[in-house]
Amino acid sequence: MKPLGPGRVEQIALLAAHCDDIAIGAGGTLLTLARANPGLTVHALVLTGSGSEREVEEKAALAAFLPGADVHLTVTDIPDGRSPGYWAEAKDTLAAFRRTCEPDIVFAPQRHDAHQDHRQLASLAPSEFRDHSILGYEILKWESDLPTPTFYHPLSATVAQEKVDLLHASYPSQVDKDWFDADAFLGLSRVRGVQCKSRYAEAFVVEKTVIDFVGV
Ligand SMILES: [Zn+2]
Numbered sequence: 001m002k003p004l005g006p007g008r009v010e011q012i013a014l015l016a017a018h019c020d021d022i023a024i025g026a027g028g029t030l031l032t033l034a035r036a037n038p039g040l041t042v043h044a045l046v047l048t049g050s051g052s053e054r055e056v057e058e059k060a061a062l063a064a065f066l067p068g069a070d071v072h073l074t075v076t077d078i079p080d081g082r083s084p085g086y087w088a089e090a091k092d093t094l095a096a097f098r099r100t101c102e103p104d105i106v107f108a109p110q111r112h113d114a115h116q117d118h119r120q121l122a123s124l125a126p127s128e129f130r131d132h133s134i135l136g137y138e139i140l141k142w143e144s145d146l147p148t149p150t151f152y153h154p155l156s157a158t159v160a161q162e163k164v165d166l167l168h169a170s171y172p173s174q175v176d177k178d179w180f181d182a183d184a185f186l187g188l189s190r191v192r193g194v195q196c197k198s199r200y201a202e203a204f205v206v207e208k209t210v211i212d213f214v215g216v
Contacts, residue, residue, distance in 0.1 A: 003154075009033060012103050013132075014026075015107065015108040016044070017047050017109065018054075018080060019046050019054040023061050023065050024167065028159045028163040029107075029202050031066075031163065039070070042070065042072065043074075043101035044072065045075075045093070047090055047117070047121065048076070049080070053173055057173060065166060065170075072100070078093075083116065090121065094124050095128055098129060103132060104132075105133055105135060106125065106134045107137055108122055108125040108136055109121050109136060110205040111136065113139065114145035122136060125207070133207075137202070137204055138188075138205070147205045151203065151204045152196035152203050154193065154200070155198065155200040155201055157199050160199070164182045186200070189201060
């Protein structure tokens with residue numbers, strides 16, 4: 001497919017409920033973005049995991065998935081699985097995070113994710129990032145909640161495999177989960193690749209975006 005290109009990307013924001021969500025949903029895209037845009041600035045917010053081994057994993061993972069980028073990671077201590085009960089804290093945290101950055105693209109969970117923590121953050125993101133294109137990533141899980149995406153980022157076989165290898169190397173606390181394996185990650189990437197005439201791809205649900213035929 002002939003792609004629509006965003007031009008040079010200088011800054012992105014990454015939003016996640018949990019450590020590992022960003023890399024699972026958009027790891028191949030991050031690898032590609034960082035390499036294609038030297039000096040990329042990345043502002044990342046993860047709502048759960050502060051002070052735990054998962055925060056340590058996430059910091060190292062983002063460094064690996066964003067080679068050469070200037071990564072600013074904030075991890076807060078909202079309880080995993082309980083985010084809807086901490087709505088005000090999540091809203092205030094996201095609002096404060098918003099004031100620290102002016103991204104070209106925002107990556108966030110997608111609105112119809114079955115996990116309540118993901119879904120809450122997806123619903124909060126557009127009210128804070130009102131002037132930004134938001135791409136909702138997908139996360140394969142036990143619930144049958146995969147979206148029907150219409151926005152694809154093709155990945156080479158090399159990058160798709162690199163993503164899988166980095167996920168395993170970066171998140172030792174998660175490798176025992178029954179959904180955390182190469183077949184699951186590559187399988188979904190292959191499905192999304194078929195849908196956009198590529199070997200592999202990551203797919204996104206566009207919250208909202210605009211197109212500019214003049215000023216790019
Ligand atoms: Zn998650």
